[in-house]
Amino acid sequence: MVRKARQGDPDAFRHLVEEHLPRLWKVIWRILRAREDTEDVVQEVFLAAYRALPAFRGASSVSTWLHRIAVTRALNHRDTAAERIRRASEPWEGPQGEEIRAAEGSEAATPLRLLEADELRRRVARCLDKLPVPWRAVLALRDVENLSYEEMAQALGIAVGTVRSRLARARTALRGCVREEG
DSSP, rough: OOOHTTTTTTHHHHHHHHHHHHHHHHHHEEEEEEEHHHHHHHHHHHHHHEEEEEOOOSSSSSSHHHHHHHHHHHHSOOHHHHHHHHHHOOBBBBBSSSSSSOOTTTTOOOOOHHHHHHHHHHHHHHHHHOOHHHHHHHHHHIIITOOOOOHHHHHHHHHHHHHHHHHHHHHHHHHHHHHHOO
């Protein structure tokens, strides 16, 4: 597909977009936490990828290459006060508008447990918004995308040790914040 897309085949590039859009959307959403910003950055990512496709050498997988573009674009996206207010009230949504929710056990899902799970999700979301963007990025890549430390380092353009320390700090801060909010 990459070879065909590099040769200008629009169907091949569309296939690459369709294949990678859901995962990139989730990563960017977890960093920016705003639907409009996520949409803008997703478009920027695929436009940048399309323009850079002729230079893609295949030294890394297409997925890793696209994740690096996505994380870089998301981290560079400016965070304003108005965006923070809008983010706080927006539901978590995927690229086709479906709600992203944690799985809830069907048999054990009582109204009280569902309410508690919903409140926990809100607390986690508020706490994620308080974390520095680079910490949100490592959490999204590791806990949402299940990338290895090496893949994360490559996607972020940092050392593996830096990935590990950011992830440890982010998890510690997130746990502490969720406890304080509870």
